[in-house]
Amino acid sequence: MQALINDTVNESLSALSSALNGFKAACLAQGGVLQGTRFNAIDGVAEAGSPAELLVDAVSAWDIPDESVKGSVARFPGVFEVSAQVIAAAAALNAEKERLAMAVNALSEGGSDSRKMRLAYRASGHPRLHPLQAQRQIVILQGEGLSRVGFTVAKQGHSIRVMTYTEAVAELGRNNAYDVIEQIQSMPESSVIHWHTPVSRHIRANVVWDIAGSRKSQMFHASLPFLVQEGFWPSKWVRFPTPRTHTQRRDQKGTLLANVPLRAGAYLSVT
Numbered sequence: 001m002q003a004l005i006n007d008t009v010n011e012s013l014s015a016l017s018s019a020l021n022g023f024k025a026a027c028l029a030q031g032g033v034l035q036g037t038r039f040n041a042i043d044g045v046a047e048a049g050s051p052a053e054l055l056v057d058a059v060s061a062w063d064i065p066d067e068s069v070k071g072s073v074a075r076f077p078g079v080f081e082v083s084a085q086v087i088a089a090a091a092a093l094n095a096e097k098e099r100l101a102m103a104v105n106a107l108s109e110g111g112s113d114s115r116k117m118r119l120a121y122r123a124s125g126h127p128r129l130h131p132l133q134a135q136r137q138i139v140i141l142q143g144e145g146l147s148r149v150g151f152t153v154a155k156q157g158h159s160i161r162v163m164t165y166t167e168a169v170a171e172l173g174r175n176n177a178y179d180v181i182e183q184i185q186s187m188p189e190s191s192v193i194h195w196h197t198p199v200s201r202h203i204r205a206n207v208v209w210d211i212a213g214s215r216k217s218q219m220f221h222a223s224l225p226f227l228v229q230e231g232f233w234p235s236k237w238v239r240f241p242t243p244r245t246h247t248q249r250r251d252q253k254g255t256l257l258a259n260v261p262l263r264a265g266a267y268l269s270v271t
Contacts, residue, residue: 002119005112009120012100016134019089019096020060026089027052027082034230036080037238039151041203044240055080058225059093059138063128073133077151077203077240078225079141081233090138090227101135136224143232145211151222151240154202161195168193168268172260180260180268187270194269195260210235 026032036051038058047054058076065074082090107117121129141149163171165187172181184193205222208215220226228234260266 001111002116005107005116006120006123008103008107009117010124012096012103013121013124013126013129013134016093016096016100019093023059023086023089023093024056026086027056029083029085032083032086034081034083035233036078036082036225038076038078038080038225039240041075041077044151044242046240051080054078055082055225062126062130062134064130073130073223075203075223076225077205077222079149079228079234079238080225081228081230083230087140087227087229090140094137097135097137100131104131104135133223138224139220139222139226141207141226141228141232142209143229145209145216146207146228146232146234147210147236148208149205149226149234149238150208151203151205154204159197161197163193163195165189165191165193168195171195177260184268191270194271195266196269197266 033052033055036055038047038049038051038054039045040047055078058078061074061076104117112120117131121127121131165184166189168184169181172178203222205220205226206217207220207226208217260268
């Protein structure tokens with residue numbers, strides 16, 4: 001079983017590495033990257049360096065950072081104006097990223113756990129590979145009418161699962177959270193429970209196009225730099241205002257029932 005997992009992962013990562021090499025070559029070729037800005041993900045300051053090298057460095061960063069906390073990934077918000085050859089190489093790289101994601105999902109559905117996958121990454125020469133980072137797609141922005149790209153740090157909020165009282169008690173029991181069960185056992189069994197789980201802060205970008213007097217905007221996650229084809233650099237600005245420090249939001253609905261010790265910041269409410 002492990003040998004099959006290793007072979008599948010090695011084949012996918014070999015194809016991905018080949019596509020990455022093609023992308024690097026296109027970026028480093030004369031006229032590959034015309035201009036670009038990459039921002040520090042913490043303070044929003046534009047980073048110094050060759051645009052081509054900054055882009056290649058960001059797209060090549062597949063390993064778990066040394067300072068990573070609980071598997072968090074590095075983020076590289078930015079925009080780069082590139083040649084048609086780089087756009088084509090990025091599309092080819094995205095295709096291999098998608099194939100890797102499909103292979104990993106298929107293996108997981110077949111019973112491969114995280115330990116087996118980690119062994120396969122090590123056997124393929126990528127012992128510190130962060131699969132999410134390797135699978136992240138490079139966003140290629142439509143060029144015509146592109147006017148503004150603004151990066152922001154999303155406030156920390158919560159995802160919410162709605163469940164019945166019985167489902168909540170069962171979930172808490174599976175996690176040995178019997179103290180929480182005691183806190184909610186006086187609630188009517190007809191109660192609707194909201195299970196709130198913290199969502200990590202992330203970087204996103206609001207992209208705006210002005211075309212023929214009309215405005216279109218779209219929000220993107222911005223873990224990797226965006227690409228725009230030569231001649232379509234945003235007409236107004238690319239910026240990342242200094243991120244503000246936000247207090248953690250609860251987005252609470254209903255009455256607080258109990259904090260859930262399974263994860264910091266998680267809690268239950270009822271409506």
